[in-house]
Amino acid sequence: MKLSFVKKVLGVTAALCIAASTVNAAGSPEYRFKMATGWPGGPIMDEGPKAFAKKVEELSNGRIQIQVFPGGALGNPQKVSETVKNGIADMGHLWMGHDWGRDTTTVLFAGYAGSFDSEVMLHWLYQGGGYELQREFREKEFGLVSMPLFIRTPEVFLHSRKPVRTLADMQGLKLRTVGAWLDLAKQLGAATVTSPAADVYTMLERGVIDATEWGTPYENVSPGFNKVSKYVIVPGVHQPTAPFELVINHKTWDKLSAEDQQMIEYAARLVTLDSWLKLGYEDAKALKWFEEQGNEVIELDPEVQQAVLKTAQKWGASQAAENDWFKRVMEHQAAFETVWRKGQRSRKLSNQ
Known part of the structure; x- marks a missing residue:
């Protein structure tokens, strides 16, 4: 009976420590984070959250690992920001426009029919002050840390x-x-x-x-x-452009060192630029493919x-x-x- 009780305690302790930090032999903290998404799979998952998780693991030499969950596994796939805010997931990947019902400002960062194209959007975000506005908006209105992660070229109508x-x-x-x-x-x-x-x-x-x-x-x-x-x-x-978003729970973000926070931002930027290049190249071939399929x-x-x-x-x-x-x-x-x-x-x- 005592042994059973000990096993239960150990099991609960292990569950609570899934996203907690540990310290490796070199004295650097290690993290295991959970990421909620709104996607069942496909290029958006591969070129967005999964590519980001891989990049973070590489840049941190394996110290920071992110488990990416498909849409619905950790909560409503159209309410990823709520899942992260409530601490069910440490971070999430979404299209900010899903939150337009709460504040329509979200579509200006996510892209809508009145937006400029992806090239201009990228320059506005990373050089023109858009990134800083996005961080401020999500912080003040939603209590989340936010940054771009993945961007689309123009969609099919x-x-x-x-x-x-x-x-x-x-x-x-x-x-x-x-x-x-x-x-x-x-x-x-x-x-x-x-x-x-x-x-x-x-x-x-x-x-x-x-x-x-x-x-x-x-x-x-x-x-x-x-x-x-x-x-x-x-x-x-x-939808002439569609920047997607990485949101991070504040408790998760605050436990990271300034250096690790900077690394997360750097990884997100690299993945965003890579996604734009990859989609632009593949789009050039895709319409011909649809015609070959009889469309x-x-x-x-x-x-x-x-x-x-x-x-x-x-x-x-x-x-x-x-x-x-x-x-x-x-x-x-x-x-x-x-x-x-x-x-x-x-x-x-x-x-x-």
Whole structure:
């Protein structure tokens, strides 16, 4: 009986120490952290959280190891920030736009129809002060440590069971999406719904939805949407960029040394830049692959593209009018974009 009691105590102690630090022979602390994600797998998981965990392990010489869990394993895959804030996971990987219902400012950091492209977004984040704004926003409004981790090139507008070219084709279209596009696409006539990532293929296969937006051409190969929808609609004017996010519980962050914190930030930046390069390269080949699989690639009529941008601009202005954080970030981005566009004069080359 005493032996059984000791075993129970040891078991509980071991469970409590899963994410706690130990000290190696050299006197440096070792950590084992749990990371929640919103993804069942695919390129986003491989090029995002898993690549980050590997990079951190390499840079720390194995002192810091991160176990990455698929979406739903540690909590609601669309509420990863809550899972981390509540201490169920030490850190998490998500698209910040999932939290738009709490504060629409999140979509300015996550990208939406009114955003600039990924190249400009990266420069704004890492050189133009966007990173610092993101850290401040998440800290003050959500109590989380935040930094970019993974970024998309422009997404595919739709994988659809129906051809979509015009605004008329958008009317009543049963569309699965997330974030601000739920509202914006509805304003354009679509019947929008949201769902966890793992449910999208089945919903499309069974006709519960007519279409879905998901990721870039390359990212959309592995889910197999081409098997259950004939049409690939481009360009992704609804999502010209999509930076994803690493969030860290404050207790986890605070136990790290300044050097380890800097290493975490460095690893996240490297993975983000690598993901942009990898997706851009693979996207270049993916549309041809879809055509080879029997899909028809359709380009949206200009009227749809213009309508999306006008709707997004109007929506953004309405959010800025009632949300001080949204206004602050939107104005910061607009000021940076003005400087960026003027600077493009030095990059234009004559064809002659």
